[in-house]
Amino acid sequence: MGSYTSCVRLAVPKGSLQKATAKFLDQAGLPLEGYGQGSRDYRPKIGIEGVTVKVLRPQEIPILVSRGQYDLGISGLDWYQESQCQRNVEDVVDLGFGKVDIILAVPEEWTDVNTPADLFNKFRGPTKLRIWTEYLNIADELVIKHVDSEATIVSPYRGIHRERHSGIEIYQSFGATESKPPEDGEAIIDNTETGRTLRANGLKIIYKVLPSSTARLLANRRSLLDEQKQDRINKVVQACERAAPARPQRKQTFNGHVNW
Numbered sequence: 460m461g462s463y464t465s466c467v468r469l470a471v472p473k474g475s476l477q478k479a480t481a482k483f484l485d486q487a488g489l490p491l492e493g494y495g496q497g498s499r500d501y502r503p504k505i506g507i508e509g510v511t512v513k514v515l516r517p518q519e520i521p522i523l524v525s526r527g528q529y530d531l532g533i534s535g536l537d538w539y540q541e542s543q544c545q546r547n548v549e550d551v552v553d554l555g556f557g558k559v560d561i562i563l564a565v566p567e568e569w570t571d572v573n574t575p576a577d578l579f580n581k582f583r584g585p586t587k588l589r590i591w592t593e594y595l596n597i598a599d600e601l602v603i604k605h606v607d608s609e610a611t612i613v614s615p616y617r618g619i620h621r622e623r624h625s626g627i628e629i630y631q632s633f634g635a636t637e638s639k640p641p642e643d644g645e646a647i648i649d650n651t652e653t654g655r656t657l658r659a660n661g662l663k664i665i666y667k668v669l670p671s672s673t674a675r676l677l678a679n680r681r682s683l684l685d686e687q688k689q690d691r692i693n694k695v696v697q698a699c700e701r702a703a704p705a706r707p708q709r710k711q712t713f714n715g716h717v718n719w
Contacts (some may be wrong), residue, residue, distance in 0.1 A: 487702035
């Protein structure tokens with residue numbers, strides 16, 4: 460397999476993206492042994508010498524690629540944006556599957572609230588606006604964009620929790636986000652594929668914060684420049700490009716190396 464430093468490490472997602480990722484990699488000619496639906500193997504095998512694979516939660520993959528623990532990773536555009544790791548991580552290929560919208564939703568009975576501006580205007584003054592989400596950074600950016608003020612972040616973790624005085628509170632959700640309004644919050648930022656679960660819980664979408672988030676092949680920027688890893692990285696990238704519904708154009712430098 461070669462030395463650890465020259466080995467290319469690929470992280471693939473566990474959970475909702477797993478079945479579609481396995482199917483895509485099969486179509487790309489990169490089948491993973493032990494990665495199918497229901498598999499308990501966290502270290503599936505791939506048929507490329509010098510490439511190892513680990514199964515991780517999609518929320519974890521962008522930040523681990525950013526820190527250089529993995530050279531390549533497959534995760535959603537939503538978690539790539541949420542991780543704020545663009546400085547160190549390149550969004551290399553839009554794989555085209557796992558499409559969801561990251562949305563802002565409120566109770567459907569609020570006929571006077573149909574835009575983010577309506578929502579934030581409704582809660583100007585002493586009444587607090589509570590927003591539940593797993594996407595703390597994305598929610599924080601939305602608040603700053605519309606009210607030019609930082610929200611309180613409510614989390615059980617001291618490193619995340621912060622108190623501000625804007626009258627807006629962003630609560631860290633650990634799932635079932637759509638269940639929070641109206642008793643525990645006024646709005647949510649969540650991902651949805653069809654909107655059916657939102658409607659079943661009496662919510663309506665008033666804004667798409669991040670439309671059409673799809674699975675992406677992500678790469679550590681330093682790894683892309685590592686000559687010891689470049690050939691193996693290119694094998695994975697090119698296979699994914701061929702299988703993806705839309706392929707980005709890549710320029711070649713004079714020495715034949717990929718110019719990203």
